[in-house]
Amino acid sequence: MPYFISGVTADHQNLIARTPAQFKSMNDIDVKTRHRVMAIDPAGHTVTVRDLQTGHEYLEGYTRLLISTGAEAFVPPSRARSWRACSLFAGSPTPCE
Numbered sequence: 329m330p331y332f333i334s335g336v337t338a339d340h341q342n343l344i345a346r347t348p349a350q351f352k353s354m355n356d357i358d359v360k361t362r363h364r365v366m367a368i369d370p371a372g373h374t375v376t377v378r379d380l381q382t383g384h385e386y387l388e389g390y391t392r393l394l395i396s397t398g399a400e401a402f403v404p405p406s407r408a409r410s411w412r413a414c415s416l417f418a419g420s421p422t423p424c425e
């Protein structure tokens with residue numbers, strides 16, 4: 329993101345290190361973008377997945393599950409939280425306040 333905003337590159341495609349197709353061809357990994365895991369059933373070894381483009385939900389089985397959902401930015405108490413120019417760079421798109 330900093331490279332795009334600062335103008336190092338004008339094409340955001342240059343910032344994609346590896347596409348889903350490359351994950352498949354290089355590592356045999358199926359990458360599903362715009363899909364959200366809605367629920368986990370540890371006993372049944374399944375996750376409920378929603379296709380965010382169609383709204384369709386389905387079960388996906390797993391042998392082992394690695395949860396790596398990232399993190400939300402921590403905003404410490406500060407007067408800056410009320411500044412209109414203050415917003416988070418990742419996570420919630422809402423202003424800090």
Ligand SMILES: Cc1cc2nc3c(=O)[nH]c(=O)nc-3n(C[C@H](O)[C@H](O)[C@H](O)COP(=O)(O)OP(=O)(O)OC[C@H]3O[C@@H](n4cnc5c(N)ncnc54)[C@H](O)[C@@H]3O)c2cc1C
Pocket residue numbers: 329330363364365366396397398399417418
């Ligand atoms: C502006 C910025 C610049 C950075 N620059 C650098 C850098 O130059 N070098 C560096 O080493 N690090 C950098 N970092 C840090 C780096 O991006 C993070 O440490 C890293 O991305 C964390 O990886 P992660 O897999 O834990 O989480 P993420 O990359 O946040 O991935 C988590 C993914 O899980 C998905 N997810 C969440 N919930 C669900 C769900 N229910 N179902 C399906 N998917 C879900 C999210 O959509 C997301 O795609 C930067 C971070 C930021 C914000």
